[in-house]
Amino acid sequence: MNEQLVEQITKMVIEKLQTTKTTSTSQIKNNDEMPVKLFQNAPTGNLVVEKETANTGTDVKFVPIVSDKKQPEIKSVTKKTATEELTKSRAKKEEVLEGLRKQTPARIVVGRAGTRAKTDTWLKFRFDHAAAVDAVYGEVPSELLERLGFIQLHSKVVDKEEYIRRPDLGRRLSDQSIATIKEKCKRSATVQIVASNGLSAKAIEENMEDVYLSFEQSLKNAGIETGTTFYVENGRVALMDEIGEILQPDIVVILIGERPGLVSAESLSAYICYKPHLGTIEADRMVVSNIHKGGIPPVEAGAYLATVIQKILKYEASGVSLVKKEG
Amino acid sequence: MTGYSPKLEKIISAGIDIGTSTTKLVISEFSLTNVAGSTHVPRIEIVDKQILYKSPIFSTPLKDHVTIDVAAVVSIVKAEYDKAGIVPAQIETGAVIITGETATKDNAREMIDYLSDEAGEFLVATAGPDLEGIIAAKGSGAYEYSGDNDNVIANIDIGGGTANIAVYKAKELIGTCTLHIGGRLLEFERGKVSSISPPIQKLLAAHNRQLHIGDDAQSPTVDFVLGFMADYLNAILTRKADNNEAALLLGHLPNWQEDIDVISFSGGISECMYQHESHQYAQASYNDIGIQLAKALQTNQDLQQFTWIEPIETVRATVLGAGTQTTEISGATIQVSPSDLPMKNVPVYNFSFEQDFQTGTDSLEKKIAEAIDMFDAYHEGQNFALYISELPHMSFRAVQKLADDIRQMMERRPNPDLPIVLILQTDHARVLGQTLMAMNVRQSVICIDQINVEHGDYIDIGRMLESGVVPVVVKTLTFHSS
Numbered sequence: 099m100n101e102q103l104v105e106q107i108t109k110m111v112i113e114k115l116q117t118t119k120t121t122s123t124s125q126i127k128n129n130d131e132m133p134v135k136l137f138q139n140a141p142t143g144n145l146v147v148e149k150e151t152a153n154t155g156t157d158v159k160f161v162p163i164v165s166d167k168k169q170p171e172i173k174s175v176t177k178k179t180a181t182e183e184l185t186k187s188r189a190k191k192e193e194v195l196e197g198l199r200k201q202t203p204a205r206i207v208v209g210r211a212g213t214r215a216k217t218d219t220w221l222k223f224r225f226d227h228a229a230a231v232d233a234v235y236g237e238v239p240s241e242l243l244e245r246l247g248f249i250q251l252h253s254k255v256v257d258k259e260e261y262i263r264r265p266d267l268g269r270r271l272s273d274q275s276i277a278t279i280k281e282k283c284k285r286s287a288t289v290q291i292v293a294s295n296g297l298s299a300k301a302i303e304e305n306m307e308d309v310y311l312s313f314e315q316s317l318k319n320a321g322i323e324t325g326t327t328f329y330v331e332n333g334r335v336a337l338m339d340e341i342g343e344i345l346q347p348d349i350v351v352i353l354i355g356e357r358p359g360l361v362s363a364e365s366l367s368a369y370i371c372y373k374p375h376l377g378t379i380e381a382d383r384m385v386v387s388n389i390h391k392g393g394i395p396p397v398e399a400g401a402y403l404a405t406v407i408q409k410i411l412k413y414e415a416s417g418v419s420l421v422k423k424e425g
Numbered sequence: 426m427t428g429y430s431p432k433l434e435k436i437i438s439a440g441i442d443i444g445t446s447t448t449k450l451v452i453s454e455f456s457l458t459n460v461a462g463s464t465h466v467p468r469i470e471i472v473d474k475q476i477l478y479k480s481p482i483f484s485t486p487l488k489d490h491v492t493i494d495v496a497a498v499v500s501i502v503k504a505e506y507d508k509a510g511i512v513p514a515q516i517e518t519g520a521v522i523i524t525g526e527t528a529t530k531d532n533a534r535e536m537i538d539y540l541s542d543e544a545g546e547f548l549v550a551t552a553g554p555d556l557e558g559i560i561a562a563k564g565s566g567a568y569e570y571s572g573d574n575d576n577v578i579a580n581i582d583i584g585g586g587t588a589n590i591a592v593y594k595a596k597e598l599i600g601t602c603t604l605h606i607g608g609r610l611l612e613f614e615r616g617k618v619s620s621i622s623p624p625i626q627k628l629l630a631a632h633n634r635q636l637h638i639g640d641d642a643q644s645p646t647v648d649f650v651l652g653f654m655a656d657y658l659n660a661i662l663t664r665k666a667d668n669n670e671a672a673l674l675l676g677h678l679p680n681w682q683e684d685i686d687v688i689s690f691s692g693g694i695s696e697c698m699y700q701h702e703s704h705q706y707a708q709a710s711y712n713d714i715g716i717q718l719a720k721a722l723q724t725n726q727d728l729q730q731f732t733w734i735e736p737i738e739t740v741r742a743t744v745l746g747a748g749t750q751t752t753e754i755s756g757a758t759i760q761v762s763p764s765d766l767p768m769k770n771v772p773v774y775n776f777s778f779e780q781d782f783q784t785g786t787d788s789l790e791k792k793i794a795e796a797i798d799m800f801d802a803y804h805e806g807q808n809f810a811l812y813i814s815e816l817p818h819m820s821f822r823a824v825q826k827l828a829d830d831i832r833q834m835m836e837r838r839p840n841p842d843l844p845i846v847l848i849l850q851t852d853h854a855r856v857l858g859q860t861l862m863a864m865n866v867r868q869s870v871i872c873i874d875q876i877n878v879e880h881g882d883y884i885d886i887g888r889m890l891e892s893g894v895v896p897v898v899v900k901t902l903t904f905h906s907s
Contacts, residue, residue, distance in 0.1 A: 190575060197595075311821040316859045367464075387464040391818045394466050394852070400821070401855035402466050402758045 104221045203361045203392065223360065229300075230358035234258070236299035238329070246310060248293060249282060249328040251275035253337060261332045268334035276344065279328065283345055287325030289317060289407055290347035294333030298355030301366040305389055305396040309353060309366060312400025320404055322411070335369045335383065342374035349410055350374050351403065356387065365390045368403055372416035382417040433458050434892050437477075437511065439519035439545055440748020441502060443485055443493070443536075445527045445585030445609050446693060446713075448501060449741060450480040451748040452509045455518075457892055459757070466852070467757040469894045474749050478509035482702070482740060491531045495539060502544050516545030518887055518896040520747040524557045524584060541769075549751070549769065549885040549898045554603035554676060556900060557743060558582060558589030564746030565691035566737035572596040576686040576732075579662055582742060583694035583718070585609035586622075588658065592681045600681025602661055605673045606654045608693055608715025613642045619712075625650060628672040651717055655725035662688065662731070688731040691742035694719045701739045753897045756875035760858020761889055765844045765869050768886045771808060772800050773848065773899075775880040777815040782823050785816075786830060793834040806840030812878050814850040824853070828860040835868065842868060848884070849874040873897070 195207045208219045215223070235258055243250055252275050254267040261268055271279070283290075291310070295302050310327075317324055325347055330337060338350040349372055356365040366389040371382055386406065389399040410416050413423045434457045441450045456473040486497030506513065521544065523537050530536075541549060561582030562568050571578045571593035582589045588606040592599050605624035612620040618640045621629075628650065629636055636646040657673050660666035664679050689695075696702060697719035722728060738745050774796035778785030793811065800809040811831070819827075835845045845868050847857065854874035861870050871886065878884060878899050887896035 194575065308819075308821040312824070312856050312859070315863050316855075319859055319862050385464045386466065395819065395856075397819055397821050397824050397856040398758060398852050398854075399466065401859045404859075405758070405855070 104218065104225065107225070205360075226360040226363070229363040230360060233298040233300040233355070233358040233363035234262075236303075238295050238299045238302045238331075242303060242307065243293075243329050246307060247327070249278065249326065251278060251328050251330045253294075253330055253332045253334070255332040258332070265334055268332055269336040270340055271330065271337065275330070279326075279341070279344060283326040283328065285325075285345050285347075287345070287347045288323045288349065288411070290325040290341060290345055290350045291327045292333070292338065292341060292350060292352045293327065293329045294337065294352060294354045295331060296333065296335075296354035296367075297357040298363060298365065300358070300364040301355035301390065302353075304364045304391070305366045306353060308396035309368070309389060309400040309403075312397045313351075313403050314400075316401045316404030317407065320408055322404070322407060336378075338369065338371055338374045338383075339376050339378050342371070342378070343376055348373060349407060349416070351407070362390050362392055365393060366396070366399075368399070370403075370406060370410065370416055372410050372414060372420075380417075382415075382419055384417045384420070433472075434890060436517040436890065436896070437515050438748055438752060439516045440744045440746070440751075441519075441521040441540070441544065442524060442744035442747055443498060443521070443527055444524045444693075444743070445587075445607065446485060447585075447740065448483045448485045448498065449744045450478075450502060450505045451476060451741070451744050452478040452506075452511060452516075453749050455749075455752070457754065457890065457894070459892070467893075469754050469757050469892045471752070471754060476745075476749075477511075478505075479741065480505045480508075485527060487530070493527065493530050493532055493536050495532065495536050498536065499540065499543055502540065506544075513543070513545040517890070518752045518898065519545065520549050520560075520751040520898060520900070522557065522560060522743060522747045524587075524589075524743055527586070549900060554587060554589055555591075555601040557587075558591035558601050558603065559598060560746035560750060561589060561691050561743045562591040562593060562746070563750035564738050564742035564744070565689055565695075567591070567689045567691075567734075568593055568596060568750075570687070570689070570734065577681075577683050578687040578689065578734075579685045579731075580689050580691060580736070580742075581658070582692040583607055583690060584692040584743075585713070585715075587675060588692075590661070590679075592679075592683075592685060594683060599683060600679055602677065602679045603675040604658065604661060605675055606658060606718070608697075608713045608718055611647065611650065611714045613712045613714075616642045618642060618644070618647075624673060628653065631672050647714065647717075651714065651721040652725075654718060655721045655728065658722065659725065659727040662728075686732060687734055688728070689734045689736045690722070691736045691739055693740050694722070695736055695742075696739040698723060699735055699739055751898050751900070753876055753899065755873040755895045755897055756852055756854060757892065757894050758852065758855035759874060759893070759895065760855055760862070760870055760872040761886075761895060762844065762869035762871060763889055765871060766886055766888045766895065768844075768846070768871065771810045771846055771884050771886070773810050773812050773878045773880065773882045773884055774800070775812045775814060775878070778813065778817060779815050780817045782817050782819070786826060789827075789830055790834060793831075794837070797838055801839050806838075806843065808838075808840075808843040808846060810846040810848050810878075810884055812848045812850070812880075816849065816851050816853060819853060821856075824856055824860050828857055828864060832861060832864055832866050835866075844869040844871055846886075847872040848876055848878060850877065851875075 198207050205219065209216055240250065252272045254270045254272050255261040255264065293302065293306060314324065325345060333354065335352060335354060338352050342350055349370060352369045354367055354369065356367050367385050367387040369383050369385050371378060386399060386403060388394055389396055410420060413420050415423050436455050436457065438453050438455055442448065454475045454477050455471045457469050458472050459467040460470045461468040483501055486494035488494045521537055521540050523533050527533060562580035565580050567578050567580035572595060575595065577592060577594045579590055579592045584607055586607040586609055588604040590602040610622040610625050611618065618636060618638055621636060634646050634649060636644065657666065661679055662685050666678065690698060694715060697716045736742060776789065776792050796809055796811065801807045835841060845866065849857065852874055854872045858870050858872035873895060876897050882899050885898045889895050
């Protein structure tokens, strides 16, 4: 996120505050021209430097707070080379720091102002945190699900608050949804694909189409039969167990929004399990995570998932059991 | 695919260096493993390199001054394989490099092609002065050194015929330069000058100096040549040389922009400086200016302004680089047709999307037409690899569009039946390959990724390994022209 964006958002907030506070039309009109500046380029306030004044009559002597006496040069003879050296070493230092920053999307070497983070770092943090919250409470556009032809179903969870408090309910389908899949979905398919918003609706919105289409294509290329794909609102990973019981596919793949972090709020995971059933142990599930623009490219992840599926089918196992069988 | 297993896969690599004065060979073993976490797409990397065998240093067999003795070279290589206890079929990667003046010998190209066929199916042939410098800098340790601090380092590999300079900063190549400075440029016999190479003749003529066959080896003119070489090397390193003094310049002037802090020497001349090898090499009197040249460089005042570091390898830097540093490993999610591998000497055409899909696809057609013209001007059916770099974030529909464009354009090649070879910079090979398959393209498809190549490079793609990756050697095939 850049500073421009921070400014733009702040501007929008201030505009909103102003329109509620005052109905002055002229101000609304001039909103476009009103620049919002977060960071002052030049110092403001009372900048007058107090001069020592020869005050007659009293013994009190006023001494200027700001000394205009120049700092003594450390090496006055080599002044020029010293400053040149300094700029050069600063530039070199900055180069090294930039190298470090490039190593990770985490907020490292961001500097500080006194004991706290700098304002722009702080604002970025707030922005990313807000994005994470939005991802959890956001909604997947139903237009996207319709375009992909997913049947839309629900877990036993009623709303988001309950979803967060009761993980167990997120692992089961609502009675109506069970009835729907029994009626509409293909049974005993080789691969059953399920989508769920999980903890990030944004993950589905950003990545689902690319992952799904690419995955479907690769499965088709490999001649692997797929079931009827559906979407479960407010699902959790272990939802695949119940689906396994009802539809009896060889493999269930659940594409689910990951818990958002401050680096990315739109990361998608694919959890895969061979013949899941109620009581499946966690070690038998496997996952391909970090699917988003900054991680595994969604289109490539889809193609890769098909390779994983082929391997699972070959060894008839997933997770730790697969690793053991592979030897 | 070994996506979820930590097991190691081992492959054997060979390096053969045929230089102006010496020929040597190394056999090494690479360990490959998945370094990505189990929840990620696998990333296969070379995690360990072990040298299994180092050959002695042989004098390069020459029939006469312009011809390499192919049979003699092949028999050296075969004998060394026997001693190392391996057969050519075991060698899965590596490089034969023909260096220095040897590359100008009449039969250099045939020699190298013949040897790469004889000495292992996927042992690639390379030559070219810039590449020599790069490989030597990797073998000498200069490349590694540059990663540990922020000094700019120049590795100067001086053998019999040429000095190949490669300049690195933070493991990034920032420039190369090649000079006619080497031990074999003046040769002696029983204390008399017996051979003067053309660059030296040119240099002497330019400075109105006389030196003839039969002159005394101690002649002041020889000292002049040595002094000139050292001064000229300094001028090149400090970028003060210009074209007027071009007698010793081979190719272009220095092309790096930063000041060099550290220098290291490798090659035969470096051996004369540091004596890493046991007596067998040090005792060998080459009857040329090698030892004197080493001394001239070591005593040159101007060269002392640089920090000198001793190389890890002297005379073996190039062969070590060729054997252990030329192989790259592709991304793990790729699409290749096994029957078309290995594939050798495919020229690379770079097409950059510059992070914008629309502009990219708009100009793709024109660029591919250019590539066809460039590599197959006579419509003989020479294939090329399309290197797609700087791709923006790709949606599935964008991949489909790209695949469709590629499919159509590849049909317009003079020989459309050749495999479609694609190299992607970013991790998109599997999906693009799969999309092409879904479109039922009639050609076979080789689509690999996470390899960095440049326009005009040649690429060799090896057989698919158990880990699902392919070894790739990026090289240039330009032989010296002088």
